[in-house]
Amino acid sequence: MPKMQLERLLRSQGFGSRPECRALVRSGRVSIDGMLCDDPFAEFEPDGLLFSVDGVLWTYREFAFLALNKPAGFECSHKPKHHPSIYSLFPRVLLTRNIQAVGRLDEDTTGLLLLSDDGQFIHAYTSPKKRIPKVYDVTVKHPVDTLQVDALLEGVQLHDEPARIAATGCEVRSEHLLRMTVTEGKYHLVKRMIAAAGNRVEGLNRIAIGGFPLPDSLPIGQWIWLEASDLARLARPQQ
Incomplete structure (x- = not known):
């Protein structure tokens, strides 16, 4: 992957528009690999890049792949009618990335729910032909x-x-x-x-x-990033 300017990199990760990301950097709120960077046009290799915004550590991810342990009483909708939205359980930067539930669980159904901003991934795991x-x-x-x-x-x-x-x-x-x-x-x-x-x-x-179980260590209402090994397990039938 080619190098990216910092303001563009932050925008791709959900931290706002280019002007907003530029202001974020220039105000001294962004560090790269532990070093403060106030140049929004500085270029970095994005793959695996560690950066922090306001002291919160992030890793660059081209796409967001997430697993939520859905609680009861939440709707899988951006515009819920009777109950809180599952999207209220995620930080703003992920909502800015436009993460979407991969299929839906009823309000009273709990457990494993996938979310992503990758349209191909969402299609693959919701297509009836795939029979996941x-x-x-x-x-x-x-x-x-x-x-x-x-x-x-x-x-x-x-x-x-x-x-x-x-x-x-x-x-x-x-x-x-x-x-x-x-x-x-x-x-x-x-x-x-x-x-x-x-x-x-x-x-x-x-x-x-698929072959990916809801992690025992994931509390109800919490979410995790899915890593490459998790995505590989998703693609395999459960053992």
Whole structure:
């Protein structure tokens, strides 16, 4: 990647317009690799560059790839209607970069949610043709029986769907808890499938996408950057 002027580099990372980034540098608020830089036109190799703004350390990233442990009571919308937006959980610089949720989770659904500003990445993980496996822990109202599990694995008929839809995995974890894998991305899919099998969803938590599990160390409501190794795991089926 060619060198970039500092003001352009900061703009690409969400720190404002070029004039705003220029003023940021000239006011002495930006350091590069620990050294103050007040020249907005100084050029740097962006790959892996460490810089700080107002004492907060950042690494240059051409694209933002993020994982959020979504809490209940948040909408996956920039214009929420009834609850706070998931975007309120992120710093302004990421919102300026126009990060978008990769698909959506319902307001009452928790767990792993991906976000990015890379349109190709978003398309790849939302395209129905890709059939990316998504794993959910599903708390149900009534005790699970083998007939329900068999129905989910063989395929259930949903309203307005021409063909039956089957889970690619369904494991009974306890009397009221299923671990279910689906590869479709249809509206309220897991809830509708469980209802069609004769039960009702009381709680829904997404724990994995592809081969990438929700990290145990990621608290509810917090987010992390996805690194190259995480993106590689996303592209692989869960082991």
